[in-house]
């Protein structure tokens with residue numbers, strides 16, 4: 001008996017970052033959109049907790065108990081007084097350490113899969129609580145669609161979206177550490193008054209209307225200057241995407257994946273081709289959103 005859950009990647013269409021809090025985290029206005037690049041997490045009973053991973057980036061995924069999927073299984077097991085004796089198999093298609101919440105997706109996937117396998121019957125609220133303990137992005141991986149995340153990004157309000165948005169993602173050679181990018185944000189804003197993060201009205205309206213041109217004018221990522229300082233060649237990738245006709249080009253979350261909004265599937269395919277040919281990224285992927293969150297297959 002095994003259970004498989006499919007979980008999407010995310011792009012942050014707006015990431016407004018406040019000043020560092022006493023606990024080191026930053027308050028956010030984080031507008032998430034789930035996009036159709038997926039990991040699949042399969043769990044099956046085993047002698048003991050074990051993780052394997054397949055896919056082009058598999059070598060960069062930890063297979064010990066630091067893997068977020070393992071931690072998710074352990075937390076659910078502990079809560080229900082059982083042992084997490086499962087084999088977790090991750091079929092990884094989401095770029096690793098790319099700012100697309102790949103690890104978070106696997107955590108949400110493992111949680112939903114173990115809940116189904118063990119018949120724990122945890123409520124949605126309970127699952128969301130465990131997600132928030134595992135990481136700021138994990139609750140969104142569970143719910144998908146589009147949502148505004150406040151607090152450190154874990155408190156979600158679903159957002160209405162009036163259409164499908166077409167994206168290209170340029171995967172960089174190498175990764176960026178999320179804490180390092182937030183740390184660089186702190187360094188760059190030292191001595192500066194950082195405003196309270198707030199979602200942009202124009203951006204929420206553009207999402208609700210399904211209007212790609214209006215969304216392109218409103219997308220914003222406060223972590224972008226920090227990501228560019230740590231990974232300067234991303235400026236060349238962004239320029240190549242703009243030149244290829246992207247409506248907007250921005251760093252995805254903490255990077256180094258960059259995201260390009262297209263005005264339809266045809267132009268997305270052309271932008272992806274141009275980005276690949278530009279030699280400024282490792283590969284380019286096309287994906288549309290919103291799509292649902294963690295889903296049992």
Ligand SMILES: C[C@](O)(CO)[C@H](O)COP(=O)(O)OP(=O)(O)OC[C@H]1O[C@@H](n2ccc(N)nc2=O)[C@H](O)[C@@H]1O
Pocket residue numbers: 012015024025026027028030099101104134135136137138151152153178179182253254
């Ligand atoms: C950049 C984003 O991906 C945008 O969605 C997220 O804010 C990061 O979410 P995540 O990877 O789930 O992050 P977590 O695992 O919760 O935190 C990792 C580290 O990122 C920094 N961090 C994260 C979220 C937040 N609101 N403020 C922070 O300063 C902290 O240094 C923290 O120790």
Ligand SMILES: Nc1ncnc2c1ncn2[C@@H]1O[C@H](COP(=O)(O)OP(=O)(O)OP(=O)(O)O)[C@@H](O)[C@H]1O
Pocket residue numbers: 060061062066067068069090095096097098099100101102103104106107137175176178253254255
């Ligand atoms: N299941 C997992 N898949 C990938 N990386 C994982 C996983 N569990 C733990 N990690 C560790 O987490 C680090 C960040 O990987 P991940 O792919 O989640 O980054 P990310 O997409 O930048 O995350 P986010 O967008 O949420 O900040 C990796 O370098 C790896 O060491």
